[in-house]
Amino acid sequence: DSGVTQTPKHLITATGQRVTLRCSPRSGDLSVYWYQQSLDQGLQFLIHYYNGEERAKGNILERFSAQQFPDLHSELNLSSLELGDSALYFCASSNMVGLGEKLFFGSGTQLSVL
Amino acid sequence: GENVEQHPSTLSVQEGDSAVIKCTYSDSASNYFPWYKQELGKGPQLIIDIRSNVGEKKDQRIAVTLNKTAKHFSLHITETQPEDSAVYFCAFKPEGSSNTGKLIFGQGTTLQVKP
Numbered sequence: 001d002s003g004v005t006q007t008p009k010h011l012i013t014a015t016g017q018r019v020t021l022r023c024s025p026r027s028g029d030l031s032v033y034w035y036q037q038s039l040d041q042g043l044q045f046l047i048h049y050y051n052g053e054e055r056a057k058g059n060i061l062e063r064f065s066a067q068q069f070p071d072l073h074s075e076l077n078l079s080s081l082e083l084g085d086s087a088l089y090f091c092a093s094s095n096m097v098g099l100g101e102k103l104f105f106g107s108g109t110q111l112s113v114l
Numbered sequence: 115g116e117n118v119e120q121h122p123s124t125l126s127v128q129e130g131d132s133a134v135i136k137c138t139y140s141d142s143a144s145n146y147f148p149w150y151k152q153e154l155g156k157g158p159q160l161i162i163d164i165r166s167n168v169g170e171k172k173d174q175r176i177a178v179t180l181n182k183t184a185k186h187f188s189l190h191i192t193e194t195q196p197e198d199s200a201v202y203f204c205a206f207k208p209e210g211s212s213n214t215g216k217l218i219f220g221q222g223t224t225l226q227v228k229p
Binding site: 002004031033035042043044045048050055056058090092094096101102103104105106107108 | 146148150155156157158159160163203207213214215216217218219220221222
């Protein structure tokens with residue numbers, strides 16, 4: 001168990017809908033990362049938050065947004081969902097920023113858009 | 115661009131044999147190279163990492179080697195066991211990432227260890 005909690009584990013929704021994925025980092029970790037894993041794209045970096053502040057953005061769609069709250073949990077919001085958004089979404093946390101930062105991943109949220 | 119090529123995509127070995135997975139990265143200024151193992155239904159888990167100031171690092175049956183000149187790094191698993199069966203990902207931390215720990219991942223290698 002990595003100590004990173006993601007909810008829900010599975011999410012089934014329809015095209016055009018909006019969903020929210022939640023992540024609780026390990027106790028004491030200030031950084032939260034979101035990754036998308038699909039069969040054809042592998043593990044793609046979406047966004048990084050450190051202590052509530054956005055630090056880096058990857059190829060995150062404009063329909064997607066994220067935030068990190070004062071209690072350090074994070075939410076990833078996906079809107080106007082398309083079939084191609086179906087994927088496994090991972091959250092990872094770490095307790096430092098810089099060289100050699102070790103990321104601890106949660107078990108993921110499997111999103112199915114029908 | 116920021117990318118890393120990982121080979122092979124699948125690897126099948128007999129229990130007790132060695133397994134080698136290789137990666138080539140794009141960013142010559144990168145200096146941190148971790149390897150993650152992902153078991154079915156779980157998130158990736160860090161198994162070993164190496165920084166650019168060393169050429170090799172070992173942890174029991176697992177070793178990683180780094181050739182910065184060629185921009186290659188490899189994962190070596192010796193005396194493989196059935197529980198080593200999983201998907202393995204290489205990754206690197208791109209240049210200009212001093213204020214973020216974002217990693218760029220390879221496409222993954224599915225390792226099957228046959229009893």
